[in-house]
Amino acid sequence: EVQLVESGGGLVQPGGSLRLSCAASGFTVSTNYMSWVRQAPEKGLEWVSIIYSGGSTYYADSVKGRFTISRDNSKNTLYLQMDSLRAEDTAVYYCARVRVTTTYDTFDIWGQGTMVTVSS
Amino acid sequence: DIQMTQSPSSLSASVGDRVTITCRASQSISSYLNWYQQKPGKAPKLLIYGVSSLQSGVPSRFSGSGSGTDFTLTISSLQPEDFATYYCQQSYIARTFGQGTKVEIK
Numbered sequence: 001e002v003q004l005v006e007s008g009g010g011l012v013q014p015g016g017s018l019r020l021s022c023a024a025s026g027f028t029v030s031t032n033y034m035s036w037v038r039q040a041p042e043k044g045l046e047w048v049s050i051i052y053s054g055g056s057t058y059y060a061d062s063v064k065g066r067f068t069i070s071r072d073n074s075k076n077t078l079y080l081q082m083d084s085l086r087a088e089d090t091a092v093y094y095c096a097r098v099r100v101t102t103t104y105d106t107f108d109i110w111g112q113g114t115m116v117t118v119s120s
Numbered sequence: 121d122i123q124m125t126q127s128p129s130s131l132s133a134s135v136g137d138r139v140t141i142t143c144r145a146s147q148s149i150s151s152y153l154n155w156y157q158q159k160p161g162k163a164p165k166l167l168i169y170g171v172s173s174l175q176s177g178v179p180s181r182f183s184g185s186g187s188g189t190d191f192t193l194t195i196s197s198l199q200p201e202d203f204a205t206y207y208c209q210q211s212y213i214a215r216t217f218g219q220g221t222k223v224e225i226k
Contacts, residue, residue: 035215037164045156045164045207047215058214061121094163104170105211106154110163 002026009114022095143208
């Protein structure tokens with residue numbers, strides 16, 4: 001079964017750090033584009049970051065310089081290292097597989113999400 | 121950045137109604153437009169990709185259309201399980217979601 005399972009969320013103080021993990025099963029993380037999307041409480045979806053199969057990484061302006069996306073091929077796991085956290089980073093964080101062709105590019109598999117709360 | 125604007129932000133409809141949600145991009149996005157459904161407390165679910173292609177397992181009452189900057193999601197006959205929030209998303213330049221359209225029971 002194709003599945004993504006996130007972990008690592010929790011309560012952290014402003015300025016702190018947290019690392020989210022996303023374990024994949026049923027497919028190989030390293031041969032796919034993988035992404036993080038977040039959703040603040042009672043708000044819409046916001047794209048956060050993406051890592052291409054070749055290793056290139058891109059970030060939303062709101063997290064650039066503070067968040068780092070990476071993967072461990074041996075563990076088939078995606079990560080999001082979040083540093084210098086702010087209250088506005090409070091959200092449910094979803095990992096998602098990105099299915100890409102020459103005519104479309106879509107988030108086709110989603111994890112269940114992990115909650116990150118930034119508060120003192 | 122490409123902005124995505126959905127309308128309406130919310131709507132009330134009855135079972136069996138035809139429902140249409142529109143999404144407008146701030147610049148042309150070719151065919152890089154997707155639609156997702158999200159129910160409370162759950163992850164988004166892919167419905168439509170590449171403007172009009174139905175994701176496997178999604179009922180045929182869902183359909184998508186449009187081109188350039190203007191796109192539409194249509195539910196031909198609303199079912200009880202369709203009450204949810206719907207998001208459009210572009211992937212032409214980076215990735216951006218619309219603000220969502222909440223479909224509620226009338």
